[in-house]
Amino acid sequence: MKRRKFIQSASLTGLGVVATTALIGCKEEPSEENNAMIPGATSNIPLVIATWNVPESTAKAWEVIQEGKSALDAVEQGCMVEEANAEGQSVGIGGLPDRDGRVTLDACIMNKEGNYGAVVCMQHIIHPISVARKVMEDTPHVILAGTGAEEFAVSLGFKRTDLLTETSKKAWEEWKKTSEYKPIINIENHDTIGMLAIDKNGDISGGCTTSGLAYKMAGRVGDSAIIGSGLFIDNEVGGATATGLGEEVLKTVGSFLIVELMRQGKTPQQACEEAIARIIKKSPNYKDFQVGYIAVNKKGETGFYGIHEGFSVTTYKNGKNTNIPSDFYNKG
Numbered sequence: 001m002k003r004r005k006f007i008q009s010a011s012l013t014g015l016g017v018v019a020t021t022a023l024i025g026c027k028e029e030p031s032e033e034n035n036a037m038i039p040g041a042t043s044n045i046p047l048v049i050a051t052w053n054v055p056e057s058t059a060k061a062w063e064v065i066q067e068g069k070s071a072l073d074a075v076e077q078g079c080m081v082e083e084a085n086a087e088g089q090s091v092g093i094g095g096l097p098d099r100d101g102r103v104t105l106d107a108c109i110m111n112k113e114g115n116y117g118a119v120v121c122m123q124h125i126i127h128p129i130s131v132a133r134k135v136m137e138d139t140p141h142v143i144l145a146g147t148g149a150e151e152f153a154v155s156l157g158f159k160r161t162d163l164l165t166e167t168s169k170k171a172w173e174e175w176k177k178t179s180e181y182k183p184i185i186n187i188e189n190h191d192t193i194g195m196l197a198i199d200k201n202g203d204i205s206g207g208c209t210t211s212g213l214a215y216k217m218a219g220r221v222g223d224s225a226i227i228g229s230g231l232f233i234d235n236e237v238g239g240a241t242a243t244g245l246g247e248e249v250l251k252t253v254g255s256f257l258i259v260e261l262m263r264q265g266k267t268p269q270q271a272c273e274e275a276i277a278r279i280i281k282k283s284p285n286y287k288d289f290q291v292g293y294i295a296v297n298k299k300g301e302t303g304f305y306g307i308h309e310g311f312s313v314t315t316y317k318n319g320k321n322t323n324i325p326s327d328f329y330n331k332g
Contacts, residue, residue, distance in 0.1 A: 047196075075207040223242055290310070
């Protein structure tokens, strides 16, 4: 099942997105069934892991790593595959628009040194992940927004493109008949693409890219482009990234939390489960929305966990590209 379904039961009321959250505790003994841990780091590295069923993206990232390039290069090029997929309605071209019919994109990227770049509310540019990398590498800033981000991209040679495809336009016009802000959990193939990679040198990088919540209020920014929420990398420890209702991830700074829990000795799986537990505890309405996390530590051990059934991850390691259903909290 897919990622936007997962996001979308966040109750949105009134004019805007009113995110409901709540994931109360994980099991006393964290589940290991989704934990791709293999004794010995060498068998786990290199590695690519991404949210949702995105085999083309992980295959591209793996190819880049096999060419001897960095995890940063792999993450960027892997995310670009999905951004260019006009059939997907939650990333890049073809993304579902805001309530006024504008497709706005958010993305961030983080390298092994802990440097970070992001764009938010950017229109007309297919590859926000690449613009985010340019923000990180070519400017003194870490986030560019709106028209400023777009103009920066154009100045570097990125081409303006109409991101609203006919399919997404028709979906938006259908939505306007009721204008109801009520995302449905796991309704389509995926929403945010979050990707983590470890290259042959053992260095970690990550990226996150999205068109955000469908039919959101103009100007809404979720967690995907915000450091520590949608993505966090510490090359000495590991990395984490999120998918689902961004408002809830932002409130708990989930990706940073996961990395810090791993720093304290928890496995990636235990850390993901604890991060979901924090959301549940704070949000009585957690049954109405989805959040999912993936994580990797320096050894190449992975973890992933969601609030609801339907979340999955794609991993590429040891020459195998595999989609794996995630364990989840709400089983009843």
